[in-house]
Amino acid sequence: MATAAASVHLVPMNVESDISDDSAVARRFQAGDDTALEAAYQRWSALVYTSAIRAVGNEADAADITQAVFVSAWQSRSGFDAAKGSLPGWLMTLTRRRIADHWRDRARHVRRVEAAAQVEPDEPEEIAADSVIDRVVLADELERLGDPQRRIVELAFFQDLTHTQIASLLNLPVGTVKSHIRRSLERLRRRLEVDGGAL
Amino acid sequence: MVHCDDDDLAVIALGEPASREIEEHLQACALCRSSLDQWVAVVSSARSITPDDHLVAPPPSVWEGIRDELEPRATVTSLDDARRSRRPVGWLLAAAAGVGLVLGSVATFGLVTSSTAPSPSIVAQGGLDSMDGVAVAGTAAVEEDETGRHLHVTVPDLPPVEDGYYEVWMATADASTMVAVGTLGPSGDSILTLPAGMNVADFPLVDVSVEHFDGNPGHSAQSVVRGLLAT
Structure with missing residues (x-):
């Protein structure tokens, strides 16, 4: 007979009932x-x-x-x-x-x-725990960025392209690329403020 | 003073050159300098990410360890937790309305030792009252035999549940904590094995609720019958 104990633990790990x-x-x-x-x-x-x-x-x-x-x-x-x-x-x-x-x-x-x-x-x-935790938290938040922010941030952070180069590569307006960069930086900064090591 | 445009500061934080105008403003304005510094710190930290910093999931043994450590608690759900937004009025309120219940009138069970008694022996029993009336609608008894303790629940004439089932719960007398002990099938008669180690005396209130296949193991707040067991 299934008890609550069993039913709680039988909930599959990927079930997200009302988790939004x-x-x-x-x-x-x-x-x-x-x-x-x-x-x-x-x-x-x-x-x-x-x-x-x-x-x-x-x-x-x-x-x-x-x-x-x-x-x-x-x-x-x-x-x-x-x-x-x-x-x-x-x-x-x-x-x-x-x-x-x-x-x-x-x-x-x-x-x-x-x-x-x-x-x-x-x-x-x-x-130095704080700085490694910062990196892990940032890596996590970068993963969560949706496109085109993620693509833009990758090009800007890790390929060292300028925002005008990114704009022409992705065929986006320069102003759009800049504001995506600003929004992503702000998002990363806020995430660090909440979860990072350097509180 | 007109502050720097944040979009401009963001690309400067990435290392792009600042115009003379922005350069001069930054020298004069601590506010803009502080925004820039924070973003520079983010960029510098992000650029130092190594492949080792990418998230890896812990081995399954970690979740198993957590579950094992918390198991006795995790199976007990506090009713204060008004878990379901779609039914905000918890059944605690219904209990407070006192449908055929005199809370607190039942003391702890005397624990019957029955190693030599013929099986099963009845440890505690009581009537189950319909939640919309006072007539006895069913019975419940804790029985003990050599295999352990069981809750024998009988509630005849229960209507079938559309896309759901009936679940049987045992709760503390004040209905603050509850444990699901199994389901009540269409026959309206089930003998449910109680978890070993569960102190039955702590859970004298028996409740039957309507549950749906929604993955939520909590009480739905839709009780159909309820009653206190007495020794």
């Missing part, structure tokens, strides 16, 4: 709807996991951090207010905290080892 956008997921998450946990995981686990890999340098610790972030996000969801901030922003705050914890534990361990060996403490090589 990120903020709807955030509101349902805040309300304690467990399908929203799964939806949030589908949407943002790669962001959390990749940021963690890049910040701590290995997949096993990143997997532990990802699990801890989603578990604590769910358990402490009363501390999240969908009206005040984005859910990915909050998940990234938790991720940065876990990454900081990881390095603190590591530093403690290294100090203990070195105290035992009677050598001067040498701080572990902490990766």
Whole structure:
């Protein structure tokens, strides 16, 4: 006999019943709807996991951090207010905290080892978490840009074409290309402000 | 002062040369300089993206770990969560109207130990009241045998649900927390195995709701019968 426990977990990962956008997921998450946990995981686990890999340098610790972030996000969801901030922003705050914890534990361990060996403490090589998280967040947001913005941004950022070159290549008015660039930059900037490391 | 056009600043942030006019304005205007600096930082960060920065999904074990850690909670859904926008009036309100219910009058179940009792033994039972009247419309009983505990629900004469089914729930006496324990088939008589480890005493309220195949495991707020179990 199917129980609720079974039915909750049998919901396929790709089913999005009434999920229309990120903020709807955030509101349902805040309300304690467990399908929203799964939806949030589908949407943002790669962001959390990749940021963690890049910040701590290995997949096993990143997997532990990802699990801890989603578990604590769910358990402490009363501390999240969908009206005040984005859910990915909050998940990234938790991720940065876990990454900081990881390095603190590591530093403690290294100090203990070195105290035992009677050598001067040498701080572990902490990766500058903020800048790697920024890059992961930006890579994610670039993926989400629709065309023609995405194509324009790729040409401008990575092919170093000027906006007039892009305009003639894509056969678009120069003013249109410029405003696409401006809108994309602003979108990326806002995303960094919310989810990035440099808060 | 006329500020810089944002479109101009954006392409300058990408490294294109600024006109003398814009150059002079930027030297004088902290506001425009600050906008430009922020975009320059975005561009510089984006240009340093390496293939390693592209998103990779965590291995499936991570979701399994989350599920395992949260399982006892994840199967319990708080009714405060008014989950369905299409039916904003939660059934909590209906419960508050007190259709045949005296909330709080039922104390915890005495846990019957029945290792030697003939099976099944009845742990708790009660009538189920129709939600639009006070007449008893069905019965529910928690039975225990050597295989575990089961909720035996009988609600005769239920009309078929178009594109849906009936789901049986057990809830706390104040209806604040609920667990779905299975479906009630067309015969109107089902014996549902209760989750092992579920403390039946905490969930004395039995509810049957109309559910649809919409992927939402939450309560639809459309109850048809409900009642409290007593030992």
